[in-house]
Amino acid sequence: MDSNNTPCSEFMDLDLDTSASNINGSKQEKQLSAPQRRYYSFCRRKSFAAFVASKADGGESWCCCGETFKEHAAIHKHVAKTHDSEVKQLTQATYKHLLSQLEEDPEAQQQNQHDVKPVDISAWIPDISHISKEELQSGSGTVLLYYCYCLVEDPHIICEWQKALCEALHLTGKVRVATEGINGTVGGSNVATSLYINAMCSHPVFKMDREDFKTSDGGAECFTGLRVGVYKEIVPMGVNPDVISYKLAGVHLEPDEFHKQVEALLAKGDLCNDTVLLDCRNFYESKIGQFTQCLAPNIRKFSYFPDYVDQNLELFREKKVLMYCTGGIRCERGSAYLCSKNVCKEVYQLKGGIHKYLERFPEGFYRGKLFVFDERYTISSNQDVISDCRYCGLPWDHYELCSTQFCCQLVLSCPSCRQNGHTACCPTCQTKGQTSTDPRHKEECECTDGRPRIPQDV
Numbered sequence: 001m002d003s004n005n006t007p008c009s010e011f012m013d014l015d016l017d018t019s020a021s022n023i024n025g026s027k028q029e030k031q032l033s034a035p036q037r038r039y040y041s042f043c044r045r046k047s048f049a050a051f052v053a054s055k056a057d058g059g060e061s062w063c064c065c066g067e068t069f070k071e072h073a074a075i076h077k078h079v080a081k082t083h084d085s086e087v088k089q090l091t092q093a094t095y096k097h098l099l100s101q102l103e104e105d106p107e108a109q110q111q112n113q114h115d116v117k118p119v120d121i122s123a124w125i126p127d128i129s130h131i132s133k134e135e136l137q138s139g140s141g142t143v144l145l146y147y148c149y150c151l152v153e154d155p156h157i158i159c160e161w162q163k164a165l166c167e168a169l170h171l172t173g174k175v176r177v178a179t180e181g182i183n184g185t186v187g188g189s190n191v192a193t194s195l196y197i198n199a200m201c202s203h204p205v206f207k208m209d210r211e212d213f214k215t216s217d218g219g220a221e222c223f224t225g226l227r228v229g230v231y232k233e234i235v236p237m238g239v240n241p242d243v244i245s246y247k248l249a250g251v252h253l254e255p256d257e258f259h260k261q262v263e264a265l266l267a268k269g270d271l272c273n274d275t276v277l278l279d280c281r282n283f284y285e286s287k288i289g290q291f292t293q294c295l296a297p298n299i300r301k302f303s304y305f306p307d308y309v310d311q312n313l314e315l316f317r318e319k320k321v322l323m324y325c326t327g328g329i330r331c332e333r334g335s336a337y338l339c340s341k342n343v344c345k346e347v348y349q350l351k352g353g354i355h356k357y358l359e360r361f362p363e364g365f366y367r368g369k370l371f372v373f374d375e376r377y378t379i380s381s382n383q384d385v386i387s388d389c390r391y392c393g394l395p396w397d398h399y400e401l402c403s404t405q406f407c408c409q410l411v412l413s414c415p416s417c418r419q420n421g422h423t424a425c426c427p428t429c430q431t432k433g434q435t436s437t438d439p440r441h442k443e444e445c446e447c448t449d450g451r452p453r454i455p456q457d458v
């Protein structure tokens with residue numbers, strides 16, 4: 001989905017299915033989906049390493065159960081043999097912690113369990129009886145990204161329909177429904193995603209057509225299960241849609257027109273001081289890919305964007321603002337918020353976001369990778385690498401999760417630095433990873449300390 005809003009982690013939308021949060025052992029573990037198992041085994045590796053590290057005696061050896069181990073292999077063998085249940089416990093705690101980090105702000109989520117009137121949703125589920133399960137599930141796959149702002153009278157019915165539709169088509173992903181519209185990203189086979197588009201386009205509430213869907217290579221394996229829910233906002237900006245409505249958004253520019261505008265801006269170079277090219281995504285997204293010469297706020301979630309605007313109003317005074325984001329949805333309400341301040345000369349937004357721009361201009365003014373909120377992390381259209389390894393400074397843009405227990409930050413560490421043991425988000429976190437297994441010590445490191453909540457760019 002084209003945003004995220006889990007409160008306390010840097011990388012907020014790591015896609016975990018929370019229904020698996022009460023796993024209790026290997027039996028349940030086997031019931032996890034493939035991506036869930038990958039997260040679980042990631043947590044086990046972290047936990048095992050943390051347990052071994054907690055037995056280090058400061059020198060080159062480890063002390064456990066009254067015995068001293070000189071060899072790495074020996075302590076590993078001992079822990080594996082003797083402390084399996086403790087490691088398992090730690091793994092489960094880590095896994096649960098990771099899940100809780102990824103839960104959305106409960107206040108933002110409206111009650112899902114209110115009385116849903118029995119409404120027949122089957123009319124809006126396509127007849128797939130002539131299609132084999134094989135056809136639905138196999139073959140090459142697609143990930144769809146879409147949104148539609150419109151009045152949804154009863155989001156709970158749409159929510160039920162979406163669940164049934166996605167399940168019938170074996171789709172995974174995330175769908176947010178609100179009275180202001182729908183926002184989703186789902187993955188599955190080409191056949192299934194195409195049927196999904198048809199179903200969406202023929203539903204009377206959403207006046208959508210195929211062009212409104214952004215597609216990329218992927219499939220059901222890109223998500224850990226299916227999450228469909230009713231929320232206040234379809235993209236979490238943290239501002240009541242009744243106060244700042246998408247209806248107040250800036251003017252949409254097609255990729256061609258946006259391209260021309262950026263071209264003109266770049267041609268003027270430093271002389272161009274009447275236009276701001278504004279990336280309204282999070283810092284870790286713009287870090288690995290952005291439009292040349294954009295302004296990229298150092299915010300870690302979209303709900304900080306309004307504060308960013310408030311505290312940097314002078315940047316936008318009397319300016320023409322060209323805004324963009326991944327798929328366009330954040331710009332809808334982000335530009336509406338900016339417009340509501342009445343300081344800009346004009347506000348424009350890139351229609352269809354970077355996604356549609358790259359389809360039209362794969363080698364255009366957007367350089368680097370496009371961050372996506374699923375297991376792929378990024379999709380690319382050009383070969384540029386615009387970010388560096390955190391440790392050696394060489395070009396690198398492949399994110400991985402910090403290796404330290406309870407830390408959910410993303411790290412850019414190149415293969416050779418990883419080989420040298422730099423697997424955490426920063427040296428502080430790396431050290432902590434070797435000494436602490438306490439969940440309370442989560443995410444207090446150079447990465448979080450060094451970043452102001454709302455940056456001042458004026």
Ligand SMILES: [Zn+2]
Binds near residue numbers: 064065078079082083
């Ligand atoms: Zn022991």
Ligand SMILES: [Zn+2]
Binds near residue numbers: 389391413414415418
């Ligand atoms: Zn490196």
Ligand SMILES: [Zn+2]
Binds near residue numbers: 403404409430445
């Ligand atoms: Zn870390």
Ligand SMILES: [Zn+2]
Binds near residue numbers: 409424425429445
């Ligand atoms: Zn750190």
